[in-house]
Amino acid sequence: MKTLPQLLDEQAAVRKDHPALVLPEKTYTYTEFRDRANLIAKGLMALGVNHGDRVGYFFLDCPDSLPVLYGILKTGAIAVPVNNRFKSYELGKVLAQCGLSVLFTSPPRSDDATDLVKLLKEVLPELPGLKTVISIDPLNDEGFLSWQSFCDGAADISAEVLKERQTSINIKDTAVIKYTSGTTGAPKGAMLSHGAIFNAAEGSAAVHLKLTESDRVWTALPLFHIGGVAFGTACISVGCTFIHPGYFDPGVSVEQIIEHKITVAMPAFETIWLPVVDHPRWSDVDLTTLRMVEAVGTEARLLDIQSRHPDAVVVSCFGMTEACGFLSLALPSDPVDTRINTGGHPLPGMEARICDPETGQVLPPGGIGEICFKGPNTFDGYYLEPELTASCFDDEGYFKTGDLGHMDEDGRVTYRNRIKDMLKVGGENVAAAEVEDYLIGHPAVLIAQVVAAPDAKYVEVPAAFLQLKPDQTTTETEIIEFCRGNIATFRVPRYVRFVDEWPMSGTKIKKFELRQRIADEIAASGKTEAENIRSS
Numbered sequence: 001m002k003t004l005p006q007l008l009d010e011q012a013a014v015r016k017d018h019p020a021l022v023l024p025e026k027t028y029t030y031t032e033f034r035d036r037a038n039l040i041a042k043g044l045m046a047l048g049v050n051h052g053d054r055v056g057y058f059f060l061d062c063p064d065s066l067p068v069l070y071g072i073l074k075t076g077a078i079a080v081p082v083n084n085r086f087k088s089y090e091l092g093k094v095l096a097q098c099g100l101s102v103l104f105t106s107p108p109r110s111d112d113a114t115d116l117v118k119l120l121k122e123v124l125p126e127l128p129g130l131k132t133v134i135s136i137d138p139l140n141d142e143g144f145l146s147w148q149s150f151c152d153g154a155a156d157i158s159a160e161v162l163k164e165r166q167t168s169i170n171i172k173d174t175a176v177i178k179y180t181s182g183t184t185g186a187p188k189g190a191m192l193s194h195g196a197i198f199n200a201a202e203g204s205a206a207v208h209l210k211l212t213e214s215d216r217v218w219t220a221l222p223l224f225h226i227g228g229v230a231f232g233t234a235c236i237s238v239g240c241t242f243i244h245p246g247y248f249d250p251g252v253s254v255e256q257i258i259e260h261k262i263t264v265a266m267p268a269f270e271t272i273w274l275p276v277v278d279h280p281r282w283s284d285v286d287l288t289t290l291r292m293v294e295a296v297g298t299e300a301r302l303l304d305i306q307s308r309h310p311d312a313v314v315v316s317c318f319g320m321t322e323a324c325g326f327l328s329l330a331l332p333s334d335p336v337d338t339r340i341n342t343g344g345h346p347l348p349g350m351e352a353r354i355c356d357p358e359t360g361q362v363l364p365p366g367g368i369g370e371i372c373f374k375g376p377n378t379f380d381g382y383y384l385e386p387e388l389t390a391s392c393f394d395d396e397g398y399f400k401t402g403d404l405g406h407m408d409e410d411g412r413v414t415y416r417n418r419i420k421d422m423l424k425v426g427g428e429n430v431a432a433a434e435v436e437d438y439l440i441g442h443p444a445v446l447i448a449q450v451v452a453a454p455d456a457k458y459v460e461v462p463a464a465f466l467q468l469k470p471d472q473t474t475t476e477t478e479i480i481e482f483c484r485g486n487i488a489t490f491r492v493p494r495y496v497r498f499v500d501e502w503p504m505s506g507t508k509i510k511k512f513e514l515r516q517r518i519a520d521e522i523a524a525s526g527k528t529e530a531e532n533i534r535s536s
Helices: 004-015 031-044 065-074 086-100 115-126 148-154 159-167 194-208 224-238 250-260 270-277 278-282 299-308 336-341 386-391 434-441 477-481 509-525
Strands: 019-023 026-029 054-056 080-081 102-105 130-133 172-181 190-191 214-217 242-243 264-268 290-296 313-315 351-357 369-374 400-408 413-418 420-423 427-433 445-455 457-467 495-498
Touching: 004 031, 004 194, 004 224, 019 031, 019 214, 019 224, 026 190, 031 065, 031 148, 031 159, 054 065, 054 086, 054 250, 065 080, 065 159, 065 224, 086 115, 086 172, 086 190, 102 115, 115 130, 130 148, 148 313, 190 194, 194 224, 214 250, 224 242, 224 264, 242 250, 250 270, 250 278, 264 270, 270 290, 270 299, 290 299, 299 313, 299 336, 313 336, 313 386, 351 400, 420 445, 420 457, 427 434, 434 445, 434 457, 434 477, 445 509, 457 509, 477 495, 495 509
Parallel strands: 019 242, 054 080, 054 102, 080 172, 102 130, 214 242, 214 264, 264 290, 290 313, 457 495
Antiparallel strands: 019 026, 172 190, 351 369, 369 400, 400 413, 420 427, 445 457
């Protein structure tokens, strides 16, 4: 097991001019990747960043996302990738909770791109601990440190000083705090150690997926997402080439797939892969080089994906942030029904079991219960949340995922659905409590309950049931507009319904009845997809 800076340095020494990262605007060889990370590390040290400090990055489509990540890690600091779909409400909460000292960002690169700098300025007055914001691209803005000034500072730190700092890093040190949605009403910062990320990367790439240095691996998962961190590190662990469109665009993605003749696609979610394979230029893709596609979804959907490229195997998985990306992963050599209908075996060193969610009793093969796991990929808890962390582990150290599933006789894990009050909107985790917390900020809303509504495109979308305050009125359109532009688009309710009474069970609202109510309404209407919500 290695620290992540050690992994990168070792691969750069061996791979040298082999392409490491390929994005539309930039290609980094392994040597260039290491050198860029070293520059960033020196610049941070010149700013006074110390071992254990939190340093974030908030990018839209910046080709330096992974070099910034590894530059932060080389200082012994903790990297905090920030979701670029956050609006000011969510952004302020996360940045305040993690206590960043430094943050990297970049201005928009096109007129229709989200202006992250504008969002940052809205929340900066509430963040007195954030001393320095660095623009990775040229930006004439008072209060932000320019890239040139940052690099000038880096020149004051020698290679020997950086090496000394890097050798102080331990595999048990926290490398990344990745914020993931939960049921508590706010994102939780999962602490991932160097060793855990390394183990997940090596186990998924070399052991399960059988990647080699000659592979060219494509994904469009955001580079702030655990998938971006995990897939990028998995590629580094075997010395292959990681290809990314920067910001997901089906046309750009197809061009990359054609130009680089990818061998492995890791879209993960159908909302990413289907727009790519349905693109008019997909017919120009040389499918003879594509040998594997990693994706999750229903049996019917994965069989459809398999039919689009019959010479490539489709493999499914089960994963989450708390497992550094993957808990289990099917093997390319597995039969098609196993590759598609199960999430495969746990990664090396990981242990999984299925427990009764009420009693904690371990269930036999085939029994449906809560998926629990422990092992070297497991996160170290939620940042500054000791009580929440303790509640998520059982007495034997197994993490209780809150997800229902089962295991077969051979130990393969199969996910069924969620116990937690969570939605998964096109691959993005959405906690109902987060959306509810925002909705009750509307002056007319007394009680808000958010549930999953079925959707053909995104699998699930948020539906809000609202009870209004006495003598208050509002409309579905007004509520949606209240959300749009203030919370991430994937969290905006696509359906809003008003109620005077709630279905109750004792003292609790029976959300399953609300889910059934909206599902029945949608079925009766003949609709399969909700209307699109565009960010303002």
